[in-house]
Amino acid sequence: MDTQQNTALTRALAEVPGPLPTSGVIHVTLPHTDRFTVVGNHLAQHPDLSCTAVGIAVRIQSLPQGAKVGIKALAAHCREGEKRIAAALRELEAHGYRRRVRDRLPSGRIITRTVFCNRPAALLHPRRPAEAPPQPAKPEPTPAPAPVPAPVQEPAPAPVCLPMAAPPAPEVPVAPPAPQPTQPQVSLPVPPSPAPLFVPRVPPPTAPKAPRRPLPQPSELTPELDRAATAFLGDLHRHAPQFTLSEDDVRRLVPGVAAWLERAARPDAIRRALTDDPPQPLKHPAKLLAHRLTELLPPTPPGVDDLAALDRPRPRFTVTPFQTCEDCDRAFRSPTPGHCRDCRETRAAYAQAAA
Structure with missing residues (x-):
């Protein structure tokens, strides 16, 4: 038998505009009238999202408001397992498509809402409202031409011997120019700025950090303690090269080391407590030593009275x-052997009845 031809597909290919490509995909686009998602x-061509994440995102977009989109709810309707769905949700959350927001209800209960945005880039760069196009200016009416006064002929001077000044020309009233109609100024209403589709809830500011504890100080910085602490800090770089200190750092840390020495701490124990397991890379050795001298300070050794106790x-x-x-033969506690409490009560009852 010959291969069966699909006439409907053949007609659809014939309606594709333009020449058909010789390789690659050929799109037969039929318009949707119901049950479709844009x-x-x-998202569909995201370079950093896996195909599983893209498919989970499309599945979530097709669900109605209020639908469950947790890991177990999606795993109940998808063939992927919970681990792959959880990884896909983490990808979508990392790229801004999925967000979880904590909200407080009027009853005081705090809930977590899952918000899915189909265009996370639009939240970072919201579109400005379109400005109204400038309206063409209305042509101003041409003002009426002012009437031109007729020329005034001066009278001829009289034939006299002495010249006489010509009489002043009579004032002719000039009509005022016609008032120009003023165009009323119409203030265009400014469209209100649209509210953002998604307002990320900023977590409340954390509590202020407690001030740093001061460097421990000895009860009395004697010259012996000062020399011993200075020698300890100056020799520290031979045992741990990354703890090379400046002279100012040594003078600032001497009281802290003196406090340890005053509490009967041995130099090798102090060295291990201060230099073991430093962070890599170590940028500020003096700050690390100050922190450890403060936080790991040993307790005051007990006195003679405490040891005697x-x-x-x-x-x-x-x-x-x-x-x-x-x-x-029942066991009971008593300093002397004898009878238990029940047997003593029974013997007392018999004795009372016999009497």
Whole structure:
């Protein structure tokens, strides 16, 4: 039998505009009338998202408001396992498509809402409202021409011997120019700026950090303690080369080392506590030494009275031994052998009845 031809597909290919490509995909685009979801190419062709993440994003966009989009809810309707779905959701959250927002209800309960944005780039660069196009200016009416006064003929001077000044020309009233119609100024309403589609909730500021504890100080910085602490800090770079200190750092850290030495700490123990397991790379050795001198300060050694209290004998408590009842062989506590309480009550009742 020959290969069966799909006439509907053949007609659809014939309606594709332009010449068909010899290789690659050929798109047969049929318009949707219902049950469709608009997906942007920024998501469908995202260079950093996996195909699983893109598919999960399209699945979430197609769901109605209020639908469950947790890991277990998606795994119940998808073939992917919970681990792949969780990894895809982390990818979408890293690129801004999925966000989780903590909100407080009027009852005081705090809930976590899952918000999915189909265009996260638009939240970072919101589109400005389109400005109204400038309206063409209305042509101003041509003002009416002012009437031109008729020329005034001066009278001929009289034939006299002496010249006489010509009489002043009579004032002719000039009509004022016609008032120009003023165009009323119409203030265009300014469209209100649209509210952003998604307002990220900034977490409340954290509590202010507690001030740093000061460097420990010895009860009295004697010359012996000062020399011993200075020699210890100056020799520290031979045991740990990354802890090379300047002279100012040594003078600033001397009281802290003196406080350790005053508390009967041995130099090798101090060196291990200060230089073991430093961060890599070590940028500020003096700051690290100041922090460890403050936070790892050993306690004050106990005095003679405290040690004597440890050696003092503890008081002993008398323990009543167990005895065995002579009648019922029941064990009971008593300093002397005899009968248990029940047997004593039974013997007392018999004695009272016999009397």
